[in-house]
Amino acid sequence: MPHRTLDDNPAGLPDQKLLEEAADWAIAFQYETPDPRREAQFREWHGLSAAHEQAWERARQVFATFGQVPTPLTREVLERLNHASARRRTLRLLAGGAVLLPVGLSLARHQPWREWLSDERTAVGERRTIALPDQSELALNTASAVNVSFTSAQRRLQLVAGEILIATQPDLPGFKRPFLVETPYGTVRALGTRFGLRLLEDGSSRVSVFRHAVEITPQHGAPRILEEGQQVHFTTTEVMQPMPVDENSGLWQQGMLLAQDMRLGDVVAELARYRRGFLNCDPAIAGQRVSGSISLSDTDSALDLLERTLPVRIVRRTSYWISVQPRG
């Protein structure tokens, strides 16, 4: 946002309430599927006054602005700005006007590779493993999204959604670029390693270290080293108490869920991540402990297996609305 000083009179800005109404219409038409009745209502609303029309025009301009740039370009530019500029701007302010060139960028032209950027994502139920330019391995679990940015200065991933497993390789000969994974809550730096990272619904990330170590730096907290065999949750402000890593928690890469004395509710919640629609477990049986292995590749078979081996029945209201209930 541009910096404002004094109390800029927001000249020409329509009334806040009208802007909010316009935003609601915009959401309905841009991101939802409005039915024909809503369209008639919208036309009526839009015709109420010039101010209504202006408020709508503001919303329209937002989309028009995005529409002027091809989406991949916008994505890449925002991504690069996100990483590069905040820190550099601070440095320049500190330097009182001296122009500091970003070192990585000035070197890049003379290096044997080009910057490598990509966005990787998986659909619900999909899993995929890719090789990064330095031959490190990145596996994405279901419904996950990662932005990859390899430059001459660093190897950087950004976990946007879901869960990943990383097996890093030593950097290319002659380079020692840090390997960093950003999450909304903080950054994980690989210290030669195989580790897993998952964004959780409660506003934290979970890191599991299977080999060597990582350094976790919450967005607003002190860095902390996590050793092999440990697993920990961290938020924007703190790293929680480490626990022994669940060796089986990386088996999703093989399409397997190995439950050892796991709550049935947690097993069902895990399965739900791999399916579209709604899958839940009756609270009456959610606390029951179960063990066994089930397939994450074919969740319908997995549900059948639960029904065959446990005192539960699978209630399919529709194929998108399934409930695990006590039997009888």
Added chain:
Amino acid sequence: MFMFRAQSGIHRIGNDTMAGSSRQQTHVLYAEHHGWLFGWLRGKIGNASDAADLAHDTFVRILASRHLPDNLGQEPRALLAHIAKGLVIDHWRRQDVQRVAMEALRHLPESFMPSPEERLVMVEALVRVDAMLASLPARTRQVFLLAQLEGLTLQQISEQAGMPVITVRRHIRKALLACMSTL
């Protein structure tokens, strides 16, 4: 709310509706402090032509605000520097966006080769997109971009981000309103 940009060649000083005495004071203010402000800005950004643009923008900003110039307090230079500092930060950000956009354009596949005019339009639009998103909290921005750039439905975002659809919608509404106010 509006946003000033440093634009070479557009030096708009004065306001036709301004009362004569205010106009007089503006001229005094300009005469007494413009040289100093220009020097201060050139020291900050090391470029005379950009510094001249920003100095003019600072005065335009003063004129456009309601405090006007008879009410600048005992330290008009402190106020001028305060306003100018904000404009310098915007200026740097704009340069960052331009540089990054030009780099990214170079990396696009050869089949996609916009003309120089198209490039300018895209870079301008990206500067505006960046400004629109700048005030958003990280989570809100992320949710909004999943809808706007990735084309995900609210339901899909809800599944991916693990938050209820109504929360997704609230983030998007907040983002959209911020964008609408920043344009």
